[in-house]
Amino acid sequence: MKVDPTQWTVVSRGKETWILRCRITNNSWDVPVGKLDKFLTLLDKSKILEVIVDVCKCKDPCCKRYSYQDIAEVRADSLLNLAPDYHASLLQEVNDDERRAFRESPSRTPKISYLVKRQPVCRTFYQAARNLIVQR
DSSP states (O other): OOOOTTTEEEEEEOSSEEEEEETTTOOEEEEEGGGHHHHHHHTOHHHHHHHHTTOSOOSSOGGGGOOHHHHHHHHHHHHHOOOHHHHHHTSBOOOHHHHHHHHHOSSOOOOOBEEETTEEEOHHHHHHHTTOOOOO
């Protein structure tokens, strides 16, 4: 494991967690030792810049609304909170009228709004921002 000194400052290094500060965004995170390698890989500058450059094919690309810092915060949050209930809570709840329409519709395809930092985005950008895309 190698910490890039141009991107990270190690504030504290313990047996259980490392406290890292990002030099670019100035955010600090308590990273468990077991997740450290994955954390540094997902928050690498090049990986985040890939998300910011036209990931989706929307008319108004979702990535134009977010900065490097936003994507770094979203990715770190996703990695450090891996509980399925947490990720389910990020999806916008449908209201009662939409639930009723879903139950009564023959196709039964629910409409889900994907949110990144409380703003609706397309599914492709949501998956890329949170690193949920499965590599094949």
